[in-house]
Amino acid sequence: xxxxxxxxxxxxxxxxxxxxxxxxxxxxxxxxxxxxxxxxxxxxxxxxxxxxxxxxxxxxxxxxxxxxxxxxxxxxxxxxxxxxxxxxxxxxxxxxxxxxxxxxxxxxxxxxxxxxxxxxxxxxxxxxxxxxxxxxxxxxxxxxxxxxxxxxxxxxxxxxxxxxxxxxxxxxxxxxxxxxxxxxxxxxxxxxxxxxxxxxxxxxxxxxxxxxxxxxxxxxxxxxxxxxxxxxxxxxxxxxxxxxxxxxxxxxxxxxxxxxxxxxxxxxxxxxxxxxxxxxxxxxxxxxxxxxxxxxx
Amino acid sequence: xxxxxxxxxxxxxxxxxxxxxxxxxxxxxxxxxxxxxxxxxxxxxxxxxxxxxxxxxxxxxxxxxxxxxxxxxxxxxxxxxxxxxxxxxxxxxxxxxxxxxxxxxxxxxxxxxxxxxxxxxxxxxxxxxxxxxxxxxxxxxxxxxxxxxxxxxxxxxxxxxxxxxxxxxxxxxxxxxxxxxxxxxxxxxxxxxxxxxxxxxxxxxxxxxxxxxxxxxxxxxxxxxxxxxxxxxxxxxxxxxxxxxxxxxxxxxxxxxxxxxxxxxxxxxxxxxxxxxxxxxxxxxxxxxxxxxxxxxxxxxxxxxxxxxxxxxxxxxxxxxxxxxxxxxxxxxxxxxxxxxxxxxxxxxxxxxxxxxxxxxxxxxxxxxxxxxxxxxxxx
Numbered sequence: 001x002x003x004x005x006x007x008x009x010x011x012x013x014x015x016x017x018x019x020x021x022x023x024x025x026x027x028x029x030x031x032x033x034x035x036x037x038x039x040x041x042x043x044x045x046x047x048x049x050x051x052x053x054x055x056x057x058x059x060x061x062x063x064x065x066x067x068x069x070x071x072x073x074x075x076x077x078x079x080x081x082x083x084x085x086x087x088x089x090x091x092x093x094x095x096x097x098x099x100x101x102x103x104x105x106x107x108x109x110x111x112x113x114x115x116x117x118x119x120x121x122x123x124x125x126x127x128x129x130x131x132x133x134x135x136x137x138x139x140x141x142x143x144x145x146x147x148x149x150x151x152x153x154x155x156x157x158x159x160x161x162x163x164x165x166x167x168x169x170x171x172x173x174x175x176x177x178x179x180x181x182x183x184x185x186x187x188x189x190x191x192x193x194x195x196x197x198x199x200x201x202x203x204x205x206x207x208x209x210x211x212x213x214x215x216x217x218x219x220x221x222x223x224x225x226x227x228x229x230x231x232x233x234x235x236x237x238x239x240x241x242x243x244x245x246x247x248x249x250x251x252x253x254x255x256x257x258x259x260x261x262x263x264x265x266x267x268x269x270x271x272x273x274x275x276x277x278x279x280x281x282x283x284x285x286x287x288x289x290x291x292x293x294x295x296x297x
Numbered sequence: 298x299x300x301x302x303x304x305x306x307x308x309x310x311x312x313x314x315x316x317x318x319x320x321x322x323x324x325x326x327x328x329x330x331x332x333x334x335x336x337x338x339x340x341x342x343x344x345x346x347x348x349x350x351x352x353x354x355x356x357x358x359x360x361x362x363x364x365x366x367x368x369x370x371x372x373x374x375x376x377x378x379x380x381x382x383x384x385x386x387x388x389x390x391x392x393x394x395x396x397x398x399x400x401x402x403x404x405x406x407x408x409x410x411x412x413x414x415x416x417x418x419x420x421x422x423x424x425x426x427x428x429x430x431x432x433x434x435x436x437x438x439x440x441x442x443x444x445x446x447x448x449x450x451x452x453x454x455x456x457x458x459x460x461x462x463x464x465x466x467x468x469x470x471x472x473x474x475x476x477x478x479x480x481x482x483x484x485x486x487x488x489x490x491x492x493x494x495x496x497x498x499x500x501x502x503x504x505x506x507x508x509x510x511x512x513x514x515x516x517x518x519x520x521x522x523x524x525x526x527x528x529x530x531x532x533x534x535x536x537x538x539x540x541x542x543x544x545x546x547x548x549x550x551x552x553x554x555x556x557x558x559x560x561x562x563x564x565x566x567x568x569x570x571x572x573x574x575x576x577x578x579x580x581x582x583x584x585x586x587x588x589x590x591x592x593x594x595x596x597x598x599x600x601x602x603x604x605x606x607x608x609x610x611x612x613x614x615x616x617x618x619x620x621x622x623x624x625x626x627x628x629x630x631x632x633x634x635x636x637x638x639x640x641x642x643x644x645x646x647x648x649x650x651x652x653x654x655x656x657x658x659x660x661x662x663x664x665x666x667x668x669x670x671x672x673x674x675x676x677x
Contacts, residue, residue, distance in 0.1 A: 002490035113553050178493040182558060205543050207552025 001083060002177065007036040007105070008084030012074040014042075016092040017049035019221065024057050026096040034101065037061065039078045043068040072186030072195035075170075079177075079185060087180060089196075091171040094121075095219040103216040104174040107162065115179030115208030116200070118168035119216035120156060128156045129220060131169035132212040136197055137249045138256040156214060165212045166204060170196030172218045179208050187247075192233075193240040201248055231282060239289055261290060300332045301672055304380045308359040308389040310341025311560075313504060314585050315386045315411040318444075318468055318660075320346055322384075325661040331382075331668065336374060336394075342562075359389060371397035381677055382668050387411050388427075391434060399437045404675045407667065408434070409442040409466075412582025412604065413451055414508065431457045439671045444468050445583040447603035464667060469660030470588040472652045473565075485569050494529045494556070499630055500571035502564050502586050503578070505536030505557075510577035510600065512538070515545055516623035517577075517630070518555050524631050528554075533567050535560040569593055573633045573640070579620050581605055583655075591615075591651035596640035598629040608655070614647040 009027055013020060027038060041063045042050050053060055063078060075089060086105065090096075104117040121129040130149045134140070173196065183202040186195045200210055238261065245254040265286055268274065274283040303326065305319045312320075320343065323333050335347045339356035347354045355374050358367055371393055375383060382405040385394040391408045398406045415427035435441050435458035442464045443449040449465045452458065475481055499521065503509035511532055518530050532542075532555070539557065546555050561567060568574065574590040574597050581604030588608060590597055597615030599605045609615035616632065618625040633640045 001487065004490075178491060181491045182556065184559060184561075206556065207547065 002085060003035070003083050004085050005035060006084040007031070007034050007086045007088060007101070008079075008082035008177075009036060009038045009088045009090060010075055010078040010082065011038070011040045011090050011092055012043060012071055012078070013040055013045055013049055013053075013092050014068060015045045015047045015049065017045075017047045017052060019093040020049050020052060021056060022095055023090070023092050024053070024060065026094075027090070028057075030096040030098055030101055032102070034105065037082065037084065039063060039082055041065060041074040041078045043070075043074055070188065070191040071170075072190050072192075073188040076185045076188060079180065085177055087175045087177055089170045089173045089175065091220065093221040094172055096172075097217040097219065100172075100216040100218055101174070104213055107211055107213050108174060108176055111209065111211070113207070113209050114176070114211050115203040115206075116168055116173055116175045117211045117213050117216075118165070118173050119218045120212075120214040121169065121171055121218055121220040121222075123220060123222055126157060128153050129169075129222060130156075131171060131220075132163075132165040132167060132210075134166035136167060136201070136244070137253040138245075138260070139253070160215050162214075163212050165200075165210045167197040167200035168210050168212060170199070171220050171222070176208075179203055179206075182206060190240045190243060191236060193237045194244040195240070198244055198247065231278070235282060235285055235289075238286070242289055258290060261286075265290075298330070300330060301381045301668065301677060302379055303331045303333045303382045303384060303668065304336055304355070304375065304378065305333060305384050305386065306336040306357075306390045306394045307343070307386040308338060310337045310339065310343040312342050312346075314468075314582065315409075316343050317585055318409070318411070319343075319386050320350075321469065321471060321657055322661065322664060323347065323352055324350055325657055327665060330665070334378060334380075336371075337390075359393070368393065368397055368400070372401045375403050376401045381405060381672060382407065384409070384668075388414070392430065395434050395438060404677060405439045405668070405671045406437065407440050407442060407671070408438050409444065410448065410452070410457075410582070411444055412508075412580065413443075413448055413455075413457070414580070416451060416455070417508070417580045428455055428457065435459065435462065438462065439674075440464050440667060442466050442667070445604050445607050447607060448582060451603075466660055466663045466667070467655060468583045468585055468588075469655050469657040470585050470592070470652065471657050472589075472592045481566070481569070484563075485566055488563070488566055488570060494531060494570070495527050497525065497528050497572035497634055498531055498570055499528055499573045499575060499634075500531040500533065500567070501575045501577065502533040502568060503576070504534050505532070505538040505542060507538065508579055508581075509534075509536075510579045510620065511542060512545065513621060513623045513626060514575055514577045515542060515549070515551065515555055517627035518551050519549065520624065520627040521630055522551075522554055525634055528634070530555040531558060531567070531571070532556070533558045533561050533564050565589065568595070571595055573598060573630055575626065575630060576600065576605060577620075577626055578602060578605065583607060588651055588655050591647035594644040594648035596633045596644045597647060598626065598633060600626070608651060609647070613643070614650055615643055 038060045040060050043065050044067050100119050107117045108114050121131040123129055130152045133144050183206055187198050245257050305323055307315055307319050323335055326333050334353045334355055336355040336357050337343055338359045344354050357371055380403055383398045383403045384407040385391040386409050395406055415424055418424045440462050441458040443452050452463055503511055505511055574595040576587055576599040578600055580602055583604045597609055599609050599617055600620035601617040602620050611617040616629040618629045
């Protein structure tokens with residue numbers, strides 16, 4: 001049964017033993033008097049991280065997936081088993097700063113039309129990750145990457161104004177359960193990447209507001225579970241990107257993205273990035289992606 | 298007597314009205330006398346349901362564009378499975394399925410028109426073409442089935458098939474007795490908490506297509522919300538107009554007041570949450586959702602069109618208003634919200650009168666009799 005005012009913190013773990021403890025400790029430390037439950041879905045980790053959690057954090061509810069079902073699917077599963085009116089999606093390589101969750105909750109409490117609120121993510125002192133945006137199409141993404149992000153990185157450190165966004169990152173995202181369920185949760189066809197932007201897009205389309213709250217601050221290392229397998233995570237990123245464009249963007253945008261990917265793949269091939277057995281495997285995977293285009297999982 | 302091999306065919310594997318009727322037939326046809334298989338495009342909920350029933354599902358690559366290879370595939374499906382009776386549902390399956398059946402000489406061909414949609418097309422040329430196609434196809438069809446008396450009249454008027462081949466088999470709806478589903482109340486209570494919709498909830502379940510008139514429901518939202526500011530209007534269903542309707546909602550400043558929930562698997566539970574059920578359609582065959590809403594005792598506000606008129610009687614089992622008239626629709630909804638006695642009386646009468654008139658038993662029996670008669674005529 002859903003409990004009003006209750007917060008469900010949802011984490012998805014995949015072989016992230018190094019960060020888990022710090023993250024879970026920060027959750028326990030910052031929640032204070034907020035009534036809560038913590039759910040951790042383990043996507044078939046092999047590094048013993050589940051044992052660490054079971055031993056050191058007995059209050060965390062463990063959900064063990066037999067296989068790695070992907071980020072969105074794991075989160076959806078946890079939501080089904082949770083009972084909070086509010087859902088906090090949190091990556092395992094984050095550390096909540098004091099008052100962060102309270103600040104996000106306050107925003108959702110004061111604006112009944114806000115579906116979700118996201119904090120300022122920072123990877124180190126004085127640095128900022130841009131974890132929100134407005135447009136997601138080819139030119140919009142290009143503009144954000146080369147122009148806006150540089151600007152945000154300069155200005156956001158000093159800012160405290162709440163701003164409305166087109167999407168927020170799910171590295172740390174407080175969501176109103178009714179909004180999440182209304183739009184049907186994460187689209188499980190995205191394995192990893194873009195599932196958060198897709199969710200936000202659907203909430204936006206349903207008339208909900210999305211708010212970026214820089215007052216709430218969360219340390220986020222980024223790429224902790226994907227970093228060790230950089231080449232294959234890049235491929236996953238591109239798969240999800242093409243899938244996302246197929247689902248949401250205009251035909252022109254999708255075409256531009258494909259042209260861009262074709263060119264950059266050719267250049268990388270010339271630069272010798274696809275040598276060896278692993279390289280050849282990646283190359284075929286990219287080629288198939290460009291031929292079939294994404295959502296056919 | 299040997300079992301007759303029946304192939305039920307439809308184009309899309311989603312769960313619309315035609316698919317629901319097809320599934321009901323597949324589930325209930327007498328297995329001693331008929332061996333039923335289903336043919337549709339692969340990869341949708343229909344396929345899962347058919348497999349759950351333990352029937353064979355024969356996938357075919359339906360699309361709107363005709364192709365020679367596809368015609369051959371269908372022909373092969375019909376001849377390899379030695380189909381005695383092909384029953385096509387809806388225009389696209391009717392066109393390709395019957396063409397293939399003619400080629401391979403399938404003995405009995407039945408076609409159900411689930412709503413004569415092309416009579417309502419705005420393009421008069423297209424309309425003539427479809428009428429012509431229907432007439433041409435009916436020449437090699439053993440029987441053409443209409444789902445409502447009004448459709449039968451229209452089919453006669455436009456001579457869509459020779460008069461002796463036109464039949465009426467009214468749709469039947471499987472009504473689940475709430476007592477047999479003990480988890481239902483809790484699920485609905487839970488759903489209320491999960492979605493936190495402000496009540497009263499005025500809702501519809503409809504594909505977002507011009508046919509269903511959902512745009513008119515959105516246009517009726519302003520007068521409804523002016524009188525009942527705490528109300529929410531909910532639409533369950535997806536379709537080609539989704540983007541356009543969302544834009545219209547935003548343009549009218551109705552965000553969070555009119556909610557498009559998209560396609561949902563829990564449509565029946567959502568329907569149970571509605572305080573008023575609306576069906577703003579511009580035309581219908583025989584809308585199953587009205588029968589489902591009636592079974593739940595919902596007060597109904599629908600448009601006064603052929604199929605709906607056959608189910609709901611104005612002032613007795615619901616309110617009927619002129620189609621394409623948002624103000625009238627709003628008026629009917631507000632009347633039901635304002636007059637609780639009236640709403641209860643109409644809802645109760647609907648629950649008692651409507652479902653018994655559209656039973657699955659009758660639909661299946663009439664279909665079986667039709668199959669057997671036609672088969673006997675062919676000496677099968």
